[in-house]
Amino acid sequence: MRKIKLSQxxxxxxxAKPVENEKxxxxxxxxxxxxxxxxxRFKEMDLESxxxxxxxxxxxxxxxxxKKLIEERFxxxxxxxxxxxLKQIMFERLDKRVG
Amino acid sequence: MLIDxxxxxxxxxxxxxxxAFHGIxxxxxxxxxxxxxxxxxxxxxxxxxxxxxxxxxxxxNSAFYGFPGRISTITHALVLLGYDVxxxxxxxxxxxDLMSEKWADxxxxxxxxxxxSGLICERRSIPDAEEIGLAGLLxxxxxxxxxxxxxxxxxxxxxxxxxxxxxxxxxxxxxxxxDHSEVAGWLCxxxxxxxxxxxxxxxxxxxAEAEQAAKQVAVVFMADNLVKALGYGTxxxxxxxxxxxxxxxxxxxxxDLLAELVExxxxxxxxxxVEA
Numbered sequence: 117m118r119k120i121k122l123s124q125x126x127x128x129x130x131x132a133k134p135v136e137n138e139k140x141x142x143x144x145x146x147x148x149x150x151x152x153x154x155x156x157r158f159k160e161m162d163l164e165s166x167x168x169x170x171x172x173x174x175x176x177x178x179x180x181x182x183k184k185l186i187e188e189r190f191x192x193x194x195x196x197x198x199x200x201x202l203k204q205i206m207f208e209r210l211d212k213r214v215g
Numbered sequence: 216m217l218i219d220x221x222x223x224x225x226x227x228x229x230x231x232x233x234x235a236f237h238g239i240x241x242x243x244x245x246x247x248x249x250x251x252x253x254x255x256x257x258x259x260x261x262x263x264x265x266x267x268x269x270x271x272x273x274x275x276n277s278a279f280y281g282f283p284g285r286i287s288t289i290t291h292a293l294v295l296l297g298y299d300v301x302x303x304x305x306x307x308x309x310x311x312d313l314m315s316e317k318w319a320d321x322x323x324x325x326x327x328x329x330x331x332s333g334l335i336c337e338r339r340s341i342p343d344a345e346e347i348g349l350a351g352l353l354x355x356x357x358x359x360x361x362x363x364x365x366x367x368x369x370x371x372x373x374x375x376x377x378x379x380x381x382x383x384x385x386x387x388x389x390x391x392x393x394d395h396s397e398v399a400g401w402l403c404x405x406x407x408x409x410x411x412x413x414x415x416x417x418x419x420x421x422x423a424e425a426e427q428a429a430k431q432v433a434v435v436f437m438a439d440n441l442v443k444a445l446g447y448g449t450x451x452x453x454x455x456x457x458x459x460x461x462x463x464x465x466x467x468x469x470x471d472l473l474a475e476l477v478e479x480x481x482x483x484x485x486x487x488x489v490e491a
Binding site for chain 2: 117118119185186188189190191192193195196198199201202203205206209
């Protein structure tokens with residue numbers, strides 16, 4: 117999940133956290149797909165941000181930079197199979213986020 | 216050596232200046248040992264300190280302890296979590312004030328390690344997840360004491376470690392002759408904490424050496440390692456440690472477990488950031 121500004125919200129994004137009004141009453145539950153009408157209504161409520169499902173897509177340059185940081189963090193654990201597995205899992209997750 | 220180990224240990228033994236020792240902890244210890252005093256009376260003692268009670272209830276009710284939004288009084292917390300966990304919470308509440316003010320990243324890191332400890336316990340059906348989560352929360356408490364008691368010197372040690380890209384505990388050993396996990400051990404003794412909490416705090420960098428509570432130590436070591444791998448609230452020089460075979464066996468670590476933990480932990484941490 118990620119928190120985005122309301123101006124970045126688009127139809128079909130899924131709410132990961134409920135939207136509440138200023139009194140704390142839930143206006144829209146988690147799991148609701150956004151529509152133009154809903155986004156309009158949130159704007160009228162002066163809502164600044166929403167939390168939506170899914171990770172932020174990353175560009176390939178950012179992914180390779182992040183991988184380099186991870187490599188650095190694992191630099192003292194080169195002979196450890198568990199650490200090697202952990203690193204590969206993190207790399208695979210990053211690869212899936214290339215948008 | 217930048218800090219004299221014996222002198223510092225003596226200082227820790229007599230840490231009256233440390234905010235955690237405004238008397239309530241010693242009184243709590245005394246009352247727990249007195250069979251004529253009820254849990255309700257102990258609850259009342261803590262409740263007299265309104266600010267402290269609020270902090271404890273906030274910690275208890277955060278998702279860390281698995282009872283979100285359900286514990287409204289200190290006595291209720293005592294019944295559900297037991298004396299040792301509440302004792303640890305009294306410490307956390309006071310120490311965390313200091314931590315969030317002076318070292319926000321360490322605070323984030325500690326919360327994350329607590330979360331990760333809970334996730335490992337859940338995946339491997341390890342009992343007493345609350346207590347192990349608390350050990351995760353407190354594992355770096357020695358750093359806070361060092362920062363409060365020797366701010367100038369310790370700041371230099373921390374900066375030195377970051378600059379040279381080496382783990383902080385190694386820099387501490389090199390420059391001070393002891394590290395923050397030993398300080399945590401001294402504190403645990405001073406506070407009469409049970410071995411189940413003392414061991415993970417003392418051995419979170421060398422889990423294979425722990426003579427007792429091996430499982431608790433293994434969980435906190437691995438939780439700390441996972442959070443370091445994700446780079447959450449950690450020092451620039453922080454490094455993932457090789458996992459000793461003992462830990463791999465005790466927790467039955469395999470690729471599936473790691474994948475599940477990374478996914479669950481990333482979600483939890485995102486949630487924390489979103490709520491922050």
